[in-house]
Amino acid sequence: MTEFFMPMMPPTTTHQQKKVTVRNGKPAFYEPEDLKAARAKLTAHLAKHVPDKPIDGSLRLFVKWLFKRSGKHLNGSYKTTKPDLDNSNKLLQDCMTDLGFWKDDSLIVSLITEKFWADTPGIYIKIEEV
Template identity: 45%
Template sequence: MVIEFFIPLKKVPTVTHQTKQVNTQHGKPIFYESDKLKHAKQIFLDGLADHVPNEPLEGPIRLVTKWCFGKANCKAPYWKTTRPDTDNLIKLFKDCMTKLNYWNDDAQVCSEITEKYWNPVTGIWVHIETLKG
């Protein structure tokens, strides 16, 4: 099975899963999400919601994402070599996919390609395919 789609965005969220906040109550650490992280998560959930498969995907999965960061006067895509790092970008995105039941566990993603570009069009291109066991 192959699922492919593009999520158009006004701006690609750059907040990462690492921006969780910590507070202490009664001497114990309490972790919580910042408002920026909650907002990014909602953007991802909204963009992904229309493309959820009828049943969670089974077995090994390949996930390819192309993060297109809009840039004024950009005529053609070219590599984005500045922050955020691709591994930080994809973590929250995959967590949102898991929450929406694209698969049972993101551990099923055993092939992953994450690319980031400066691009005239802003958004995230997603390609998901099940692999033979």
């Protein structure tokens, strides 16, 4: 089992924000600067926690996104506003795959993910082999 917390302001830019342009009559996808920055931020924080060898079997991934509490929101209450949880998680999983947490993200057979308002922002991650 691997478990860690990354204290940070979680990125609000998501994987869905890729753009498309046309070059020589063909579509070409690219990442805008804010998406590149979000990927770089996640990669830098995750790099400290990469296991010695990639997981090569079935795994369960727990992710808790903790966004800085503001105004009327209570610490620990669910966040029901953007960014969309599935899009945030896609970018996170892509970064973890690229860093070698596992051989391929298809090995994730169980995904439990939530987002909250919190006094201490960050991302909590737990990986269990199943």
